[in-house]
Structure formats: C-alpha cells, structure tokens
C-alpha cells in the first residue's frame with residue numbers, strides 16, 4: 001500500500017500539521033509527494049519513507065496520476081486550495097480524474113483525510129479493472 005500526498009501552497013502548512021499528527025500511521029506506508037509538499041513534510045518528519053516527485057506545476061501531479069494508473073497508489077490525500085487560480089489547473093483536474101477513474105480513495109480536504117486515515121487497514125482495495133481503450 002502506498003499513499004500520495006499533495007498540497008497547494010496555501011494548504012501546505014495544514015498538510016505538514018496533518019502529517020505530524022498522523023506520523024505514526026504514515027510511517028507504516030511508502031509515501032509519494034509532489035516536490036515542494038514532500039520537501040516540507042520531510043523537513044519535519046525525515047523518518048518517513050517518502051519519495052519526492054517533481055513539483056506539481058512541473059509535472060508532479062501527472063507523475064502521481066501515472067502511478068495511480070499503474071496501480072501503485074492506494075489513496076490520494078490532496079489538500080486543494082479552492083480560492084486561488086492556478087496555471088496548472090489542467091494537471092490538477094487530470095490527477096483527480098485519474099483517482100476517480102481508478103476508484104482510488106481521495107481526500108481533498110483535511111476532514112476527509114482524517115476519516116481516510118482513521119482506519120488505514122481498510123484502504124487496500126481489490127484491484128479495480130478499468131477497460132483499456
């Protein structure tokens with residue numbers, strides 16, 4: 001099981017706080033994060049098995065989407081900023097779309113993420129089959 005962690009700039013502090021509070025759970029899983037989000041998390045929790053991908057606007061969101069398509073991500077925690085326009089909005093949409101296509105549990109805000117991690121053993125789902133075009 002692997003988790004993906006992403007946060008927009010206005011939500012990064014909240015993501016770091018969230019990770020601190022759930023460090024004991026997060027330590028149990030391989031983690032992937034977009035570049036800046038991952039860097040900030042690792043600054044405070046260097047013990048995590050976290051792989052940093054590219055920064056979101058430079059392809060990191062798409063890399064996580066690719067991992068989802070490959071069946072390597074079991075859940076996505078993405079703290080989205082709904083109030084700031086972003087140049088890479090299409091990447092954000094593509095990532096959340098793939099999480100829907102592959103039926104990955106996806107938390108887009110903190111309260112949902114709390115629910116998602118409340119029972120992490122339930123996150124491992126049977127393999128989802130998606131018709132290949």
Ligand SMILES: O=C(CO)COP(=O)(O)O
Pocket residue numbers: 006007008009033034035036037038054055056057060061088092
């Ligand atoms: O922009 C992001 C998600 O769309 C996050 O990317 P960073 O973690 O590199 O800031």
